[in-house]
Amino acid sequence: EDQVTQSPExxxxxxxxxxxxxxxxxxxxxxxxxxxxxxxxxxxxFLFTLYSAGEEKEKERLKATLxxxxxxxxxxxxxxxxxATYLCAVQARGTRGGSEKLVxxxxxxxxxxx
Amino acid sequence: xxxxxQNPRYLITVTGKKLTVTCSQNMxxxxxxxxxxxxxxxxxQIxxxxNVEVTDKGDVPEGYKVSRKEKRxxxxxxxxxxPNQTSLYFCASSSGRGRFGETQYFxxxxxxxxx
Numbered sequence: 673e674d675q676v677t678q679s680p681e682x683x684x685x686x687x688x689x690x691x692x693x694x695x696x697x698x699x700x701x702x703x704x705x706x707x708x709x710x711x712x713x714x715x716x717x718f719l720f721t722l723y724s725a726g727e728e729k730e731k732e733r734l735k736a737t738l739x740x741x742x743x744x745x746x747x748x749x750x751x752x753x754x755x756a757t758y759l760c761a762v763q764a765r766g767t768r769g770g771s772e773k774l775v776x777x778x779x780x781x782x783x784x785x786x
Numbered sequence: 787x788x789x790x791x792q793n794p795r796y797l798i799t800v801t802g803k804k805l806t807v808t809c810s811q812n813m814x815x816x817x818x819x820x821x822x823x824x825x826x827x828x829x830x831q832i833x834x835x836x837n838v839e840v841t842d843k844g845d846v847p848e849g850y851k852v853s854r855k856e857k858r859x860x861x862x863x864x865x866x867x868x869p870n871q872t873s874l875y876f877c878a879s880s881s882g883r884g885r886f887g888e889t890q891y892f893x894x895x896x897x898x899x900x901x
Contacts, residue, residue: 704886704887704888706887706890708890714895715790715876715892715893715894716829716876716890716892717892718888718889721887721889759828759829761829762887763886763887772817772886773834773845774819774844774886774887775845776821776828776829776830776831778828779828779829
């Protein structure tokens, strides 16, 4: 069964305190791993796509990395505006045999205090 | 402006009364999807559609129906809603090209309460 597990469930940081969020997955034939940001009461907002082990993507204070079993979202010197829930998702095999289904983790709620 | 719209945004209904939540996108995207989001359970895919007349089940399809007769629209139908379908629902679309989670645009959400 395809699974995505995110840890920790919640993380509190002080402004400027760097840390990492983890996303571990089990899926047959990974077609893509995706990171999203979700603010309260809003739909998720796409951040990154990672396709293969060793790949890295960066955007401002965020850097996403991928291994064969997990992905990390590194947050460098976070600011209060980085507070949000961060979601990880993988593309998995659907019932028709193609890889069209998306499976999300439960997310990590990040709070950055000033 | 590129966007995904959902209607209604808020809905209170009673058990057994059929309802439809509409979803429309203006980006000519092939891939569309419905999710529900519940506390402690995260975002779960209900149904998705690869293109017109092509739909498939996600992880939690029971009690829902979808149709894709036009590329821009992907309505979610609850034939006989039950209280366990009380949830926050999101519609999303992406251009596909094999990477369906990539640049997936989400709608603003529909909050449904079934009494």
